[in-house]
Amino acid sequence: xxxxxxxxxxxxxxxxxxxxxxxxxxxxxxxxxxxxxxxxxxxxxxxxxxxxxxxxxxxxxxxxxxxxxxxxxxxxxxxxxxxxxxxxxxxxxxxxxxxxxxxxxxxxxxxxxx
Amino acid sequence: xxxxxxxxxxxxxxxxxxxxxxxxxxxxxxxxxxxxxxxxxxxxxxxxxxxxxxxxxxxxxxxxxxxxxxxxxxxxxxxxxxxxxxxxxxxxxxxxxxxxxxxxxxxxxxxxxxx
Numbered sequence: 001x002x003x004x005x006x007x008x009x010x011x012x013x014x015x016x017x018x019x020x021x022x023x024x025x026x027x028x029x030x031x032x033x034x035x036x037x038x039x040x041x042x043x044x045x046x047x048x049x050x051x052x053x054x055x056x057x058x059x060x061x062x063x064x065x066x067x068x069x070x071x072x073x074x075x076x077x078x079x080x081x082x083x084x085x086x087x088x089x090x091x092x093x094x095x096x097x098x099x100x101x102x103x104x105x106x107x108x109x110x111x112x113x114x
Numbered sequence: 115x116x117x118x119x120x121x122x123x124x125x126x127x128x129x130x131x132x133x134x135x136x137x138x139x140x141x142x143x144x145x146x147x148x149x150x151x152x153x154x155x156x157x158x159x160x161x162x163x164x165x166x167x168x169x170x171x172x173x174x175x176x177x178x179x180x181x182x183x184x185x186x187x188x189x190x191x192x193x194x195x196x197x198x199x200x201x202x203x204x205x206x207x208x209x210x211x212x213x214x215x216x217x218x219x220x221x222x223x224x225x226x227x228x229x
């Protein structure tokens with residue numbers, strides 16, 4: 001059974017803080033993704049990675065960075081948190097290229113920036 | 115550009131009745147189409163997908179969806195709704211011509227099933 005875990009279910013941070021969100025998958029998937037979910041907007045892709053140390057910008061990368069030093073771990077970094085980054089953050093992973101493979105999602109981290 | 119539309123924010127149905135959650139898409143090539151479900155305070159769970167072949171796709175928990183190329187639709191259906199089906203449903207599309215990494219999600223449709 002594929003398992004994607006995220007380091008925190010709930011986080012509360014102050015404006016200007018540096019925030020780290022961690023994601024780990026246990027299925028040796030090549031691809032990992034970070035999304036944010038906001039009501040009425042669905043999921044929007046922040047960054048994805050198709051291999052260790054490789055990263056690609058998604059649709060809304062501004063204010064975020066990522067790190068993938070090991071295949072199983074993909075970190076999302078908010079360099080200086082702002083209130084408009086209050087959201088639900090979802091990590092996902094899947095295998096291979098070509099696009100037909102299902103994504104597996106973590107339980108999400110609900111981040112509140114005060 | 116790829117896009118997905120879920121025209122209904124909310125769908126209400128009585129338990130035992132059939133349900134339909136609508137999805138239309140726009141993509142330049144032949145799409146890969148997905149449905150996911152999200153229960154409260156949980157991540158998304160995969161329900162079903164259309165990649166190629168038979169237009170009627172069967173998935174988890176008795177759900178099915180029909181790929182209609184002429185209408186660019188991929189509506190999710192279930193013959194008999196359960197209260198436990200109440201959740202947020204997302205339709206998603208991927209364009210294989212773009213390398214297949216980017217998935218576009220609809221805004222979501224909240225399904226309420228009343229007992």
